[in-house]
Each structure stands twice: as C-alpha cells, then as structure tokens.
Amino acid sequence: MIIKISEWKIYLSILFIYLIFFLPKELNLSNIIVKTPPLGQRVVVIDAGHGGIDGGTTYGGILEKDINLKIASKLKDYLLEKSDTKVIMTREEDISLDHLNNYSRSRHTRDIRARIDIINQKEVDLFISIHVDNRLGQRSMRGPVVLYSSRHKENKTIAETLQKHLNNLGYQGVEDTKHNIKRRNDLYILKSQNTPGVLVEVGFITNPLDWELLQKTHYQQALVEGIYRGIEEYFSGFKFFKEVSF
Numbered sequence: 478m479i480i481k482i483s484e485w486k487i488y489l490s491i492l493f494i495y496l497i498f499f500l501p502k503e504l505n506l507s508n509i510i511v512k513t514p515p516l517g518q519r520v521v522v523i524d525a526g527h528g529g530i531d532g533g534t535t536y537g538g539i540l541e542k543d544i545n546l547k548i549a550s551k552l553k554d555y556l557l558e559k560s561d562t563k564v565i566m567t568r569e570e571d572i573s574l575d576h577l578n579n580y581s582r583s584r585h586t587r588d589i590r591a592r593i594d595i596i597n598q599k600e601v602d603l604f605i606s607i608h609v610d611n612r613l614g615q616r617s618m619r620g621p622v623v624l625y626s627s628r629h630k631e632n633k634t635i636a637e638t639l640q641k642h643l644n645n646l647g648y649q650g651v652e653d654t655k656h657n658i659k660r661r662n663d664l665y666i667l668k669s670q671n672t673p674g675v676l677v678e679v680g681f682i683t684n685p686l687d688w689e690l691l692q693k694t695h696y697q698q699a700l701v702e703g704i705y706r707g708i709e710e711y712f713s714g715f716k717f718f719k720e721v722s723f
C-alpha cells in the first residue's frame with residue numbers, strides 16, 4: 478500500500494494524540510514517582526553536639542547532649558538505610574572528645590578541635606552538627622533553625638535546603654514553624670577549612686511544646702527525615718520527589 482505524504486501526516490498526528498492523551502492513562506503513569514539518583518558514595522560526618530561531662534543546654538530535667546545523640550544516631554541509620562552514603566560519627570556514645578588531642582588547655586577547645594579534625598578529613602563531603610537551642614526570655618520560640626558560616630560558599634545553599642524541608646515537617650497536626658537560616662561566623666564548629674556543612678538547632682528546649690516533642694521518637698524521626706531530604710536535595714541538585722504529571 479502506498480501512503481501519500483499528506484496521509485502520513487494524518488497517521489502520525491493520530492499516533493501522537495494517542496501517545497499524549499491515552500497511553501499514559503492506560504499505563505497509569507500519572508501515579509509514577511521518580512526518585513532522584515541515590516546519594517552514591519558520599520561521605521557525611523554527623524556530629525552529635527556535646528557529650529560526657531558537657532551536657533549542653535538543659536531544661537526541665539532533660540539534657541541537650543542526649544537529644545543530640547538520639548537524633549544523630551537516627552540520621553545515621555536513615556542515611557545508611559536510604560542511600561549508599563558513608564557516615565562518620567563524631568561520637569556514638571555519651572562521651573566528650575577532649576581526650577583526642579592536646580591542642581589547648583581548655584577542655585572545651587580540645588573537644589571542638591577534635592570534632593573539626595574529624596570533619597576536616599579529606600574524603601568528607603558534608604558535615605551536619607546537631608544541637609538544641611534555648612531561649613529562656615522568649616519561651617514561645619520553637620522549631621528547627623539551621624546555622625551556617627560563610628567559610629564555604631556552598632554552606633548557605635546547604636542551610637537553605639535543609640531549612641526548607643525542616644520548615645515543612647508536617648508532624649501530627651503540630652503547626653510547622655517558618656524560620657530563616659542564620660549566619661554565624663563566630664561558631665568554631667562552623668569554621669571547618671576543608672568541608673562544607675551546617676549546624677542544625679533541632680528545636681528550643683525552653684519551649685514547652687519543643688521540650689515535649691524533642692523527647693518523642695516519632696518527632697525525632699520526622700526531624701531526621703527533614704534533614705535527610707535536605708541532604709539528598711543538596712547532593713542531587715533536584716527536588717527530592719518529582720511527580721510526573723500528564
């Protein structure tokens with residue numbers, strides 16, 4: 478059968494309309510969720526702030542160091558479960574790190590320098606330091622805030638990406654908080670020479686709701702998932718989930 482060029486155009490148009498409008502419905506493509514590529518062999522340092530003799534901030538019988546370690550450990554588990562990322566923890570138990578060097582007579586300085594040494598290792602791509610904030614004079618302050626320094630140009634992007642996901646936690650009817658990132662060039666832990674990264678204040682221990690939520694396993698997990706989404710988006714440069722719509 479010989480088909481004229483004009484007829485070809487008609488057949489092609491029909492095929493095109495079919496592919497665009499009908500095939501996706503038959504295959505139910507509208508429900509497909511495309512996951513971004515895995516994180517690959519990235520190396521992330523997770524720093525659980527304080528530890529041992531240094532409890533960090535405290536309020537109402539709970540210590541910052543314990544919350545930091547729980548969230549840091551959950552973040553490690555989640556990264557290992559969801560990606561091929563290599564995770565290095567600055568601590569995995571209730572200890573301080575000041576015994577690891579003799580840089581200073583100050584216990585606190587030795588502790589921070591030990592963390593920086595771990596973060597500064599050549600193969601490390603990113604660090605996330607976990608802390609809890611307090612605001613006794615402003616007890617209504619709650620929700621996670623990401624701090625960054627201008628030491629590396631990527632730091633601001635990392636902070637913005639994590640903050641975006643943490644601003645939309647969506648935890649069991651608790652109203653999301655909308656914080657802006659904060660630049661803090663005075664914090665020693667943010668002065669790492671070789672590695673970009675941020676400090677996440679996961680909440681305010683002096684706020685009654687945060688005080689309660691930060692002790693709940695499910696809320697800790699929600700925070701971890703927010704941080705994870707930020708990490709993945711930063712590494713991939715894409716949205717975490719992309720809905721394909723026709």
Ligand SMILES: [Zn+2]
Binds near residue numbers: 534541
């Ligand atoms: Zn702290």
